[in-house]
Amino acid sequence: MIAREDPQSPLEMHTHEFSEIVIITGGSGVHVADGDQWVLSAGDVFVIGGDRPHHYVDTDHLRLINVLFDSDSLEMPLQDLATLPGYNTLFHLEPAARQRHQFESRLRISSADMHEVCRLVDCLENELKMRERGFRFIAMATFMQLVGHLSRCYGRTKNLDSQSLLQIAEVIGYIEKNYSKPISLDELVDISGLSRRSFSRVFESSMGCTPISHLIELRISRACELLKNTERSITEIAFDVGFNDSNYFARQFRKILNVSPSTYRQSAINPGGSIASVD
Template sequence: MNNPAHLLTREDLFEDPTLPLQVYIRDPQPEFPLHSHGFDELVIILKGTAMHVIDGQGFPVKSGDVFVIARNHAHQYQEMHGLALSNILFDAKALTMEQWDIRALPGFHALFSLEPAFRTQHNFQSRLQLSDQQLANVNKIIRDLTRETELRNPGYRVMAKGLFMQLAVLLSRCYSDEPTDESIDLLRIGDAIAHIEAHYAEKITLDELAEKSHLSKRHFLRIFHDCIGRSPIDHLMHIRTQKAAELLRHTDRTITDIAFDCGFSDGNYFTRCFRKTTGETPRQYRTGSTTRDRPQ
């Protein structure tokens, strides 16, 4: 019987509980048993080679490779030969990454969400491969980030988050600018997601998204669902509902105005979609948010 993966938590590895980031530079990478974690992990291979085993599938890695390991995926490195890497552990929700304007980059979606999901589902072998110069630029940011988190001078939290954002932008641009034959479909889906997030309040059709992605409607639907776990239109409704929930929490605007501004032309349909996503009506959600946000 295989040994179950040990689950690592933020409390295990994040040295500063007030900062949703932690950097580890492993040179060399030590032997480490099969494990998973309750946060995401950005990995940059600095040198050497290895077999990265994730969810029981092996993927060879080498210097310059960059990839994200999503939470709750069991993994370990085997057959290591001079392997050194940077591990940047991060809590996407605590960093409010869903609000970053970097989400306009298809490479961001491909690197941070689509590729991690697609890899184990479809034995997806492609990943971002940095040139020597790109790897040097990335290393400089990582060194600066490490210094900020270790010294903890006044303002270090803002600096650390800013450096991580800078790193995410650089890597996302690299992913977008240098597609491979395998990654091109993920970038096309990433482009569709970016379009949905930027234009969620407008009328968006399936035909429009498929055409924007340069894919047939059938192929687009299949890949999108494989990556996201729901259809493009369901994802559009999900984004609209998320935006509406934010406005319900933080403004006193009427529910009808919020519905229209988030792309819902019918109040009853808005209520049905909102309840499907949150389990509450918009009015119930607003009342509950007021109670939850009230100082104790």
């Protein structure tokens, strides 16, 4: 869904069911969320989760575009996008850090990039409005272009605060691509370009967990997919996702999901029970 505010009037505190890509196209104002405030101006772009109360105050001809999307139900094939630092930063790290009151910066795009972003939004809005045959396919493709373009823009940012998140995003992309291989903390520190202490501090403040905990959770998430969709043995799956000890895999699986791998597989094959999921 596309919502244009031209101008955006001051609003009461509110939430949405969907996440939002907010694109500031003109004017100025102040964005307030959970007691934090950020001054906005043309070129600013940020993502806010649907469960976060927010509103706008002190608006002066503030013009913006909201692209609303449901990240849980949106079946967007990420392909190699998950390895792109700008994507992980804009859509995951920055909103999470901002929600922990630890990040004030945001993406600011050039006038040329704003022109391209507005063109993509216009195309997306037209497809959703006209609803011609094949509109869902074209709308999804256009939305993916928008996400990809903004992710590339973030990857080019020179803002120092954003750069620290991009360094963490570089690590997350590496983990996404290589989770099935042996990965050490020292290796991740080297990739980040930060000191060991700074890397651990920035990663935990951004992700809410340690780097190794994130790696283990990703491996367990991938294992869940294999348990549901393949007939490979639990031991084979453990090795497939990067564990070199099936007993350790089983312990970590139970620690995170409160069920054994075999019970999880059985519940997935015969739905009826309630089992946890890895976020």
